[in-house]
Amino acid sequence: MYLREFIEIAVLHFLAVASPGPDFAVTARYSLAYGRRIGRWVALGIGAGILIHVAYSLLGVTLIVHRYQWVYATLLLLGALYLGWIGWQAIQAQPRQQVPAAAAAAGDLSRRKAFRIGFITNGLNVKATLFFMALFTAVISPQTPTWIKTGYGLYMAVATGLWFMLLATALTIGPVYERIWRFGHWLDRLMGAILLLLSAKLIYDWWHVIQVLVNG
Numbered sequence: 404m405y406l407r408e409f410i411e412i413a414v415l416h417f418l419a420v421a422s423p424g425p426d427f428a429v430t431a432r433y434s435l436a437y438g439r440r441i442g443r444w445v446a447l448g449i450g451a452g453i454l455i456h457v458a459y460s461l462l463g464v465t466l467i468v469h470r471y472q473w474v475y476a477t478l479l480l481l482g483a484l485y486l487g488w489i490g491w492q493a494i495q496a497q498p499r500q501q502v503p504a505a506a507a508a509a510g511d512l513s514r515r516k517a518f519r520i521g522f523i524t525n526g527l528n529v530k531a532t533l534f535f536m537a538l539f540t541a542v543i544s545p546q547t548p549t550w551i552k553t554g555y556g557l558y559m560a561v562a563t564g565l566w567f568m569l570l571a572t573a574l575t576i577g578p579v580y581e582r583i584w585r586f587g588h589w590l591d592r593l594m595g596a597i598l599l600l601l602s603a604k605l606i607y608d609w610w611h612v613i614q615v616l617v618n619g
Contacts, residue, residue, distance in 0.1 A: 405547065405551055408542070408543065408544065408547065409555065409558075411542055412538065412542060412543070412555055412558075412559070413558070413562075415534075415538065415542065416559050416562060416563075417562075419530075419531075419534050420562070420563050420566050420567075421566070423597075424528070424530050424601070425482075425486055425524055425525075425528050425530070425598065425601055426449050426521075426524060426525055426528060426531075426563075426567060427567075427570070428594045428597050428598050428601070429445060429449075429489060429520065429521065429524045429594075429598070430442060430445050430446055430449065430521070430567045430570050430571055431570065431574060431594055432489075432493050432591060432594040432595070432598075433445045433512070433517060433520065434570070434571040434574045434575055435574060435575075435591065436591060437512050437517070438575060439571055439572060439575035440514075441512050441514070441517045442517075442568075442570075442571030442572075442574065442575060443568045443571050443572070444514045444517035444518045444521070445517045445518070445520055445521035445524075445567070445571070446521060446564055446566075446567030446568040446570070446571050447518055447521065447564050447568070448517065448518040448519060448520060448521025448522035448523075448524070448525070449521040449522070449524060449525040449563060449564065449567050450521075450525075450560050450561065450562075450563045450564020450565070450567070451518070451521075451522050451525075451560065451564070452521065452522045452523070452524065452525025452526040452528070452531075453525060453531070453556070453559050453560040453563050453564075454556065454557075454560050455525075455526045456525075456526075456531050456532065456534075456535040456556075457535070457553070457555075457556030457557075457559070457560065458556075459535075460535045460536075460538070460539040460552075460556070461539075461549060461552055461553065461556070472612055472615065472616055473616060475612060476609055476612040476613055476616065478527070478529055478532055479529055479605050479606075479608055479609040479612065480605075480606070480609050481527050482527040482528060482529045482605050483602045483603075483605035483606045483609060484602070485523060485524070485527050486524075486527075486598045486599075486601050486602040486605065487598070487599060487602035487603075489520075489524070489595075489598055490594075490595045490596070490597070490598030490599035490601075490602055491595065491599065492595070493591045493592065493594050493595030493598060494591075494592050494595030494596060494599065495595075521567075525563075529605060529608075539552075543555065
């Protein structure tokens, strides 16, 4: 029973994490701007951020989010503002000269800050909130023991971190990284534009929820 449930979760999780979204854009942006090491720390932060969703799902908070629209609206607004802030920073990227040494590039951003950026990005990712809401209410059986649900959550946190570490590594392979470095500011701006569009989409969704709340 639990093996089949785990396989369903693993497949759904892979499809969710592989689809482009805020986590993808932020990992790509920081990997290209600061190098592989910083990109991996961002990826680790994203993986750790999954634990937030697992924790509130196990505590039953997903039911509260589902029932009380103002809680959902608050999450939408916070996520929109955070993504908008990162996107605005990225879209102002300036042209670069020569490819810097990895240590020099990473020196512009600490590992702690990179981890925190990834952690907050995933923690405020409404896409992840909706995914875990559906997962813990429609896929995982209420009869599944808490320790097994916790195991599912730990798996998803590790798998997410590894996936985005792989992305950070692929984007910073020597020849690839050197070729795209000189055009990195355009990629930064592209990622920034994507993040701003995602932010705008969340604000639109937030406004729609507010309208529903106001009109009863």
